[in-house]
Amino acid sequence: MFWIALLLAQAAVPSQTERGEALFFDAQKGCGTCHALKGKGTAVGPDLSVMGRLAPAAIAMAARSTVTQYVGVARMKSGGSFPAITGKKDAASVVLFDLSKMPPEKKEVAPGDFTMGANDKWKHPPAEAKISNEQLADIVAYVKFAATGSKKSVNPDDVR
Numbered sequence: 193m194f195w196i197a198l199l200l201a202q203a204a205v206p207s208q209t210e211r212g213e214a215l216f217f218d219a220q221k222g223c224g225t226c227h228a229l230k231g232k233g234t235a236v237g238p239d240l241s242v243m244g245r246l247a248p249a250a251i252a253m254a255a256r257s258t259v260t261q262y263v264g265v266a267r268m269k270s271g272g273s274f275p276a277i278t279g280k281k282d283a284a285s286v287v288l289f290d291l292s293k294m295p296p297e298k299k300e301v302a303p304g305d306f307t308m309g310a311n312d313k314w315k316h317p318p319a320e321a322k323i324s325n326e327q328l329a330d331i332v333a334y335v336k337f338a339a340t341g342s343k344k345s346v347n348p349d350d351v352r
C-alpha cells in the first residue's frame with residue numbers, strides 16, 4: 193500500500209519539462225503568444241526548434257537579449273509607425289506583426305506601403321520582465337525537449 197501511494201505521489205509531481213511547458217504557454221509569461229512549439233502557440237517570432245539544439249546558456253542569453261536581430265520599426269506611407277517583425281511575403285503582400293499590441297496584431301500590407309527602420313522601441317518580453325533563473329531553466333528545458341526530445345534537466349545556475 194505504502195509503495196503504491198509513493199508511486200502515485202511521484203506521478204503527480206510535474207517534471208521540469210512539464211513545468212517548463214506550462215510556463216511557456218502561460219498567459220502571463222506568454223512565450224507561446226509569439227513562438228510556436230510542438231504545434232501549439234503562435235509563430236510570430238523565430239522558430240525556437242533551431243535554437244533549441246544549442247546549450248542552455250545560449251538559449252537563455254538569446255531570450256534575455258536586449259538587442260534585436262529581426263524586429264524593426266515599420267513606418268507606414270499612410271502615416272504612423274510601430275515595432276514589427278515580418279512574416280510571410282510574396283510579390284503582392286507582406287505580413288507584418290505589430291508588436292506594440294499584445295498579442296501582436298497581424299497586418300497584411302503591400303510591399304510598397306511601408307519602410308523598415310532600426311528598432312529603437314521594442315524589447316523582447318523576457319528581457320524586460322523579471323524572470324527567475326529557476327523559471328527560465330524550466331522553460332529552457334522544455335524548449336530543448338521540444339527541439340530534441342531530450343529530457344535532460346537544466347540547472348538554474350546554467351541560465352544566469
Ligand code: HEC
Pocket residue numbers: 216221222223224225226227236237238239240243251252254255259260261262263277291296316317318331
Ligand atoms: C511579444 C512577442 C514575444 C514574446 C511574448 C516572447 N518572444 Fe521570444 N522573440 C520574439 C521576437 C519578435 C523575437 C526576434 C527578436 C529579434 O532578434 O529581432 C524573439 C526571439 C527569441 C529568441 C531568439 C531566437 C533566435 O533564433 O534568435 C528566443 C530564444 C526567444 N525569443 C525565447 C522566448 C521565450 C523563452 C519567451 C518567454 C519567456 C519569449 N521568447 C517570449 C517575440 C516574443
